[in-house]
Amino acid sequence: MTLCLILITLWFGFLAYIAEKIVFPPWNFPKNIPTIPFYVIFLPSIIDIDQTELYDLYLRKPLEKHGAAKLFFGSRWNIIVTKPQMLAQIFKDEDTFAKSGNQKKIPHSVIAAYTGDNVISAHGKIWRTYRSIVTNGLQHFDDSPIFKNAKLFTNIIEQHLNENSKERESLPMSGLVQRLCLDNISQVVLGFDFASLSSDKNPLHNHLMRIKKQIFHPFFLTFPFFDHxxxxxxxxxxxxxxxxxxxLVKHVDEELVKNYKFEQTTFAASDLIRAYNNGVIDRKQLTDNLVILLVAGHENPQLLLTTSLYLLAKHSHTWQKKIRxxxxxxxxxxxxxxxxxxNSFLYEAVRILPPLNTIINRCTTKxxxxxxxxxxxxxxxxGYNNFGSSHDTQSWGPDADEFKPxxxxxxxETINKNWKYAKNTCKLSSFHGGRRACLGEKLGLVEVRITLAEMLRRYEWILAPDWEEKMTPAGPLGPLNLKLKFKKLNL
Ligand code: HEM
Known part of the structure; x- marks a missing residue:
């Protein structure tokens, strides 16, 4: 009887805890912005819904009306913002809305162990040190490896076409695009060759695949508490x-340190090594930043390139032909x-499907x-919701949801002026903005332009008939497991 009472008390205690922590936002959260129901974030794990559908159903109305809302995400209640004026305030006032990445938010998690304290997640003086080290290498780079890799990439597509009969020629793109982007970032920024395009059985690539599965496990991303x-x-x-x-550090060491190549090269990795040798950063900070350059440097262009390929396939008779x-x-x-x-096509691709959708990594200091x-x-x-900002009808007009380069x-001149204006006014926040604007925007866009140009010269492509048109359910935004069907052009 006593045991029964204890169990019942524990059970109600547990329910009260869940209600307090998960179902309702904390009492001191602002009352004059809407609350997105707590279960919304769990829906993609339960039903077949992608994040653009989820946005339309649950987030669009409150966010378009108020510009901000309370959202349960990553084991806690947060505030997400989409209105340009509010975003501009957050991006400008770094001291109040201080960057607080996974190393601070969920320090016990696998993802925090992976990326550590780096140029994207750090705040204040440490961030300024990291940013000053890596800026030059990310802004001024040799693009010749990107041209070479675009050729290797298109050769793999050709090989696929040669090996498959006409009926079976649809090609899954995600693995292939990932290999391209890994080779690009490693050769342009880290100073070594990941070499994943030359072999799909590359051990470093396989290792990365394995840890990605562990890091981006939906359950542990939603409940990082369990990593305790x-x-x-x-x-x-x-x-x-x-x-x-x-x-990863061993590869950089072998390629840049052992032969003193870092002394003669301007890779962002060379600058990090110099800073380490001069005692400006320690060994862990060196590693954390090498890892984040690899992660941001391949994941984000991978998403943008996949989205661009998808949109060109979807608009094969119009935009694909015109750009070719x-x-x-x-x-x-x-x-x-x-x-x-x-370029207008690319900017519209970034707007219609911003590769990074919801980003919540700032914490108020007062x-x-x-x-x-x-x-x-x-x-x-x-945090901010990029899809919301770039689909807001008040910023983009009644046709905000239409793909219109x-x-x-x-x-x-006008296209670039409008692009800069959209970023400066925070109507478009896909590359962040202000002092913490993405340092890899130029590199990412260069990669996508070069690869698309090479592909457009060699192939026509459409969406594979056996591919279901769906976006990713959560996390990074883009077509889910995209498959395309290619036809070689007669040159
Ligand atoms: C092409 C697609 C890309 C997109 C859409 C993108 C987007 C973003 C976004 C939204 C942020 C701000 C993140 C936050 O709020 O915490 C960011 C920051 C950053 N990105 Fe990118 N990125 C892209 C490519 C790259 C590439 C290729 C690199 C190269 C390594 C890179 C390096 C960085 C760095 C270093 C920062 C931190 C800037 C700072 O806080 O000072 N990005 N990016």
């Missing part, structure tokens, strides 16, 4: 992540960046006012 527990699979995850970090005509005779990176159709009347207490996580303008 001695779960054998998670323990293996920690060990695997540590081994990968060591392996435009790029036909253009073989230099600078010239590609001056083409109106290619009670503050967001906009005119939203009072946020100290210690609250605040022509909205950016007709000539390249």
């Amino acid at each position: 527990l001695p779960i054998p699979a998670r323990k293996r995850g920690f060990a695997d992540v540590e081994a990968f970090r060591k392996e 005509n435009e790029i036909w005779e253009v073989f230099q990176s600078k010239k590609l960046s001056e083409l109106p159709l290619l 009670t503050c006012l967001l906009g005119n009347n939203v009072v946020i207490p100290r210690g609250v996580y605040v 022509q909205r950016w303008g007709q000539d390249i």
Whole structure:
């Protein structure tokens, strides 16, 4: 009887805890912005719904009306923001909305062990040190490996076409695009060759695949608390992540340090090594930043390239044809960046499907006012929803949901002016903005332009008939397991 009472008390205690922590936002959260029901974030794990559908059903109305809302995400209640004026305030006031990445938010998690304290997640003086070290290498780089890799990539597609009969020629793109982007970032920024395009059985690549599965496990991403527990699979995850970090540094060491190549090269990795040798950063900070350059440097372009391939396939009779005509005779990176159709297409791709959708990694350092009347207490996580910002009808007009590259303008000067204006005013936050603007935007866009140009010169492609048109259910945003069907052009 007594045991029964204890169990009942424990059970009700547990329910009360869940209600307090999960079902309702904390009492001191602002009351004048809407609350997205707590279960919304769990829906993609239960039913077949992608994040654009989820946005339309649960987030669009409250966010378009209020510009901010309370959202349960990553084991806690947060505030997400989509209105440009509010975003501009957050991006500007770094001291109040301080960057607080996984190393601070969930320091016990596998993902925090993977990326550590780095240029994307750090705050204040440490961030300034990291940023000053890596900026030059990310802004001024040699693009010749990207041209070479685009050729290797298109050769693999050709090999696929040669090996398969006409009926079976649809090609899954995600693995292949990932291999391309890994080779690009390793050769352009880290100073060694990941070499995953030359072999799909490359051990470093396989290792990365394995740890990605552990890091992006939907359950542990939603409930990072469980990484506190001695779960054998998670323990293996920690060990695997540590081994990968060591392996990555070993490759950089072998290629840049042992032969003093870092002294003569301007890779971002060379600058990090110099800073380490001069005692500006320690060994862990060196590793953390090498890892984040690899992670941000391949994941994000991979998403943008996949989305671009998808949109060109979806608009094969219009945009694919028009851009093919435009790029036909253009073989230099600078010239590609001056083409109106290619660039308005790319900017629209970034707008319609921003590769990184929800980002919540800022924490208020004091009670503050967001906009005119939203009072946020100290210690609250605040983030942004890029899809929401770039589909907001008040910013983009009634056709915000339509894919319309022509909205950016007709000539390249107007297109680039509109692109800069959209970023400066935070109407478009896909590359963040302000002092913490993405340092790899230029590199990411160069990669996508070069690869698309090479592909457009060699193939026509459409969406594979056996591919179900769906976006990713959570996390990074893009077509889920995209499959395309290619046809070689008669040159
Ligand atoms: C092409 C697609 C890309 C997109 C859409 C993208 C997007 C973003 C976004 C949204 C942020 C801000 C993240 C936050 O709020 O915490 C960011 C920051 C950053 N990105 Fe990118 N990124 C891309 C490519 C790259 C590449 C290729 C690199 C190269 C390594 C890179 C390096 C960085 C760095 C270093 C920062 C941190 C800037 C700072 O806080 O000072 N990104 N990026």
